[in-house]
Amino acid sequence: MGRRGRMLSTWLPAPERLIAIGDIHGDLSKARAALRVAQVLDANDHWIGGKTVVVQVGDLLDRGGEELKVIYLLEKLKLEAQSAGGDVHVLNGNHEIMNMEGDFRYVTPAGLNDFRNWAHWFTLGNLLKDKCGGLTKTPDLFHSIPVSYPEGLRARIAALRPGGPISSRFLANHRTVLVVGSSVFVHGGLLPAHMDYGLEHINQEVRDWILGKNGWRGPSYLHGANAIVWLRKYSDVKESRCDCELLNEAIASIPGAQRMVVGHTIQHRRGINSICNDTVIRVDVGLSKGCGDGEPQVLEIMNDRELRVLSAHSPLQFINAGNTTKNGIAIKDKDKIGLQSLLPDNPQQYV
Amino acid sequence: MGRPVVHRSDEEEQQQQRDEDASHSLNALATEALDTVDGDDTELSLEEKARRALECDCVAELRDGPCGTQFSEAFFCFLTSTAEEQGSDCIKPFIAMQLCMSSHPTAFTQYTGDEQMHERTDQESSKDDTDGHEFLSNTPPEEAIRTPRS
Numbered sequence: 092m093g094r095r096g097r098m099l100s101t102w103l104p105a106p107e108r109l110i111a112i113g114d115i116h117g118d119l120s121k122a123r124a125a126l127r128v129a130q131v132l133d134a135n136d137h138w139i140g141g142k143t144v145v146v147q148v149g150d151l152l153d154r155g156g157e158e159l160k161v162i163y164l165l166e167k168l169k170l171e172a173q174s175a176g177g178d179v180h181v182l183n184g185n186h187e188i189m190n191m192e193g194d195f196r197y198v199t200p201a202g203l204n205d206f207r208n209w210a211h212w213f214t215l216g217n218l219l220k221d222k223c224g225g226l227t228k229t230p231d232l233f234h235s236i237p238v239s240y241p242e243g244l245r246a247r248i249a250a251l252r253p254g255g256p257i258s259s260r261f262l263a264n265h266r267t268v269l270v271v272g273s274s275v276f277v278h279g280g281l282l283p284a285h286m287d288y289g290l291e292h293i294n295q296e297v298r299d300w301i302l303g304k305n306g307w308r309g310p311s312y313l314h315g316a317n318a319i320v321w322l323r324k325y326s327d328v329k330e331s332r333c334d335c336e337l338l339n340e341a342i343a344s345i346p347g348a349q350r351m352v353v354g355h356t357i358q359h360r361r362g363i364n365s366i367c368n369d370t371v372i373r374v375d376v377g378l379s380k381g382c383g384d385g386e387p388q389v390l391e392i393m394n395d396r397e398l399r400v401l402s403a404h405s406p407l408q409f410i411n412a413g414n415t416t417k418n419g420i421a422i423k424d425k426d427k428i429g430l431q432s433l434l435p436d437n438p439q440q441y442v
Numbered sequence: 443m444g445r446p447v448v449h450r451s452d453e454e455e456q457q458q459q460r461d462e463d464a465s466h467s468l469n470a471l472a473t474e475a476l477d478t479v480d481g482d483d484t485e486l487s488l489e490e491k492a493r494r495a496l497e498c499d500c501v502a503e504l505r506d507g508p509c510g511t512q513f514s515e516a517f518f519c520f521l522t523s524t525a526e527e528q529g530s531d532c533i534k535p536f537i538a539m540q541l542c543m544s545s546h547p548t549a550f551t552q553y554t555g556d557e558q559m560h561e562r563t564d565q566e567s568s569k570d571d572t573d574g575h576e577f578l579s580n581t582p583p584e585e586a587i588r589t590p591r592s
Contacts, residue, residue, distance in 0.1 A: 215543055222507075226470055248582065306580060
């Protein structure tokens with residue numbers, strides 16, 4: 092199912108229901124939990140979200156040992172969602188970029204082992220092909236990687252370097268920036284300078300790099316504290332450390348944009364929240380057990396304007412444009428019995 | 443926190459993943475083998491086409507090898523699969539084939555990292571990497587590789 096030549100559109104129309112999910116970091120069960128809180132995944136891992144569009148803001152890799160399973164699950168869901176009129180989009184986070192460039196500081200032993208197993212089966216698959224007359228010989232998965240490297244490391248480099256099987260097949264189809272209706276999705280954050288460069292340009296250039304066209308190291312705007320995938324100026328848990336002015340400048344330069352949705356910084360003890368008059372929503376709740384095992388929460392955007400935090404345990408919260416976030420606010424739609432049944436027994440709290 | 447009563451096991455998820463990889467390989471084999479099937483396409487059943495494809499010389503080494511039975515079953519299942527993701531309903535024969543291949547390492551030798559062979563492969567693939575005149579390696583250089591501090 093080759094999708095290599097396909098262009099990834101940077102701008103998409105707003106769906107009726109849009110869900111944002113934060114960093115997953117190799118934790119399959121928490122990924123499932125978040126997708127179930129979002130009501131798009133059933134008990135058998137099938138899409139039940141109808142026309143819902145899900146955007147996952149990056150960082151599938153590192154800190155957990157089930158990275159490949161998470162990648163495959165989201166990919167499978169994407170196909171099922173598209174059949175139902177919905178979609179699933181995944182962004183590249185800083186941990187994807189790091190891994191593709193050989194920076195494995197946050198890999199777990201389980202993660203290395205997982206990729207070692209993957210390489211075993213992948214090369215066996217190539218062997219099958221090689222034993223079949225008439226097919227071109229498969230390229231050596233490990234070409235140019237020193238044999239002196241440990242097996243898990245070799246496998247991870249082989250899989251994730253630009254042009255590698257996992258990077259080409261999956262990560263190259265993940266955008267770096269995505270605008271859906273009036274919401275701008277990005278892992279870290281966008282600066283006005285990034286806007287000058289051009290969002291489509293960024294997406295295309297990163298994709299070309301991941302496909303192996305431009306060497307081992309990615310474009311410069313992926314590195315450093317002000318990188319698109321590293322910026323914390325809008326996601327610092329301490330509001331006072333955030334730069335609302337800069338954020339508004341960035342948003343103002345994106346036609347039609349009203350808000351930015353970012354991951355990257357765990358919102359310790361706060362859960363999903365918004366600052367700067369709801370112009371940035373921070374959705375990284377540290378889901379992964381390797382990140383503190385945060386309670387599953389997702390952001391729901393209805394009709395491109397009504398923002399709500401969905402979670403299994405906390406009271407549902409509304410984020411209203413122009414107001415500050417309040418907890419335990421009245422739920423407008425009392426028909427959401429499914430979610431309410433998961434809440435603690437406090438019906439009086441919700442009028 | 444309540445758990446759903448029925449849920450896909452992690453093993454199933456991993457198998458699904460392996461199936462995908464195997465499917466990609468089998469896709470290539472299928473195309474090759476099916477091309478050799480004679481006769482009017484519309485008159486042959488899917489099963490008959492699959493049977494004939496297995497007789498192709500191009501899969502002889504696999505069919506007649508130590509895991510021939512398992513390969514044939516998996517391949518047959520794949521070719522006759524009408525699931526939306528072809529072969530996704532062939533988990534059992536796939537597992538059997540994979541187990542067999544794992545227990546016959548000599549017949550299914552992977553690149554074991556023979557140094558000499560690798561040096562040659564390195565040089566060959568360096569040339570393959572070039573797109574034009576400039577050589578751009580996609581492999582992070584040793585000094586760029588960082589590992590977790592143990």
